Amino acid sequence: MAGADNPRGRCVGGHARSEPRAPQYEAPIQCIGSRVHEVQSQMKQVSIVPVWTIQDAQGQQLPARLIDLLVQVSETGTLQSAARVLGLSYRHAWTLVRQGEALFQAQLMLMERGKGSTLTDLGARIAWADRRIHARLRPVLETLSSELAQELRGALEEAPAALRIHASHGFAIERLLERLAGDGLKIAFSYASSSAAAAALRDGDCDVAGFHIPIGAMEPVALAHYRRWLRGLDLQLVDIAVRRQGLMVRAGNPKELFALADLARPGVRFINRQPGSGTRFLLERLLAAQEVASTAISGFEQGEYTHAAVAAHVASGMADAGFGLEPPARQFKLDFVPIATERYFLLCRADVMATPALQAVLQALRDPAFRQVLAALPGYDPAAAGTVSPLADVYPALASSAPE
Incomplete structure (x- = not known):
């Protein structure tokens, strides 16, 4: 039905937004x-x-x-x-x-x-409520948009996507997809957990996988987790950025939450990421290393599917703290307490590295103007963006010769 409020029409039971908040990549x-x-x-x-x-x-x-x-x-x-x-x-x-x-x-x-x-x-x-809905659904709808674009492209007998990317959601990969779409590169992408992206790469369900590994004491733990999917594969690693994960807390940090152990204090409400996400995996390992029982944290089993949804949950007053990336914390005017640093990168096989599509990805990552876009993200350092290295050189624990 159409009306004065919305001359374009709207579905029954809904209101139309003035413009989409999510970036548009694929297919009007x-x-x-x-x-x-x-x-x-x-x-x-x-x-x-x-x-x-x-x-x-x-x-x-x-x-x-x-x-x-x-x-x-x-x-x-x-x-x-x-x-x-x-x-x-x-x-x-x-x-x-x-x-x-x-x-x-x-x-x-x-x-x-x-x-x-x-x-x-x-x-x-x-x-x-509107902010939380958009923050929670955005990556899911972007993935569905890409899938729908592929179906329609097939029906129209157009060329398939030049590159299939499965990646853990993050703000650098989001900016990269926007840049590649602007360059006219057809990409089929799916946001997935880091584990699912690694499995898809192993099984040949994607050409490129994007995920993150912590830097420091948690690195061996994370590599042991991903070893089951990546060990022995002849893969190339393409750096995108180093980024910070930490506590998102209300402005002014009224609960004085400065360390993970503070989450276990009485009266502190926490909102987590969903089970299976790389961020939740990191948090669980950090808590274990510090001997903080997750059962002592109120709300630990409640999970959101995006960093932005966690930030919106805290900003709305429904939780006192969350764990995630810095950009959404700043977007929702929260304070941010850095806890861990990690490396976000892409992985692909050597034959994919030689394709024009992957070379376009490297060209974008090495573009000084695009690096400035990434550097503008709070907590992100793109100094090595576009650097290519054999995976086994960067992480010897994933080499086929590494001991079990």
């Missing part, structure tokens, strides 16, 4: 919730964007774009600025707020002349 189709718009013969990109809404018992729904408006008010501080960002008139934005308040029979926003606009607790909770 746009899926919002359960709807698909516009398939053209020349595939360019697929974008899937989450949709959600709220309705009462009579089926009356929250006005389309009101959730976007509340998010923008929380970020800009005024209804006028929020309306400008979304391309709405001030009058229309105010009407959306009034309609939402009528549905809830409660205020969503407080406005005071000369002091801007402040969301009520209800309005703030809706805005944070």
Whole structure:
């Protein structure tokens, strides 16, 4: 159904976002919730964007774009600025707020002349719910977008993707995919755990695997874990960046959480990553090395699927701390306590290294302008980006000659 709020139409039970928040890599189709718009013969990109809404018992729904408006008010501080960002008139934005308040029979926003606009607790909770939804689903939807693009490309009898990448989600690999898409390179990618990426590379289900290994005392432990998939394979390692993992805590660190042992204190609520993720594996090994029982940490078994979702969970007040990367902590205005440093890299076989597609990857990583993009990510050091080394030279424990 279409309406004044959304001239492009929207799916029943959903609101359309003004623009997708997730990067668009593949093939113009746009899926919002359960709807698909516009398939053209020349595939360019697929974008899937989450949709959600709220309705009462009579089926009356929250006005389309009101959730976007509340998010923008929380970020800009005024209804006028929020309306400008979304391309709405001030009058229309105010009407959306009034309609939402009528549905809830409660205020969503407080406005005071000369002091801007402040969301009520209800309005703030809706805005944070939207952030959490996008943070949690983004990598999943990006992977699905790539899969859909491949299916459509096959139906249109277009050339298949030049490179298949399975990689642990991170912000450097995200920027790299954006760069390669901008360069016109067709890539089929899937975000997966580091273990799943390594297994896919071994089994020939991908051309390139991306994952991370800690630097320092935890390195041998991690290598022993990945050895089952990588030992003896003739692989080349392509560096992307060194990055920091640590504690994400509320601004000002009110609980005074400075070490992993502090997570076990009474009254501290923690949000973890999902089982099987490389970040959770690292955290579990760090806790074991420090003799901190995970059972003593409240919330340890609750896991989110992305670093951004962990940060949003903490920023919304649902947890006091999480463990993950620095960029989402800064994005959500959290404090960050560095705990570990790790190396993020790509692995591929020698025959793949010689392909034009992989050479395009190396060219991008070695581009000074792109390195500046990576260096702008908090906690990331891309000094070695694009460096190629035999895997067995970098990690002898993974060589076929290494003892069991």
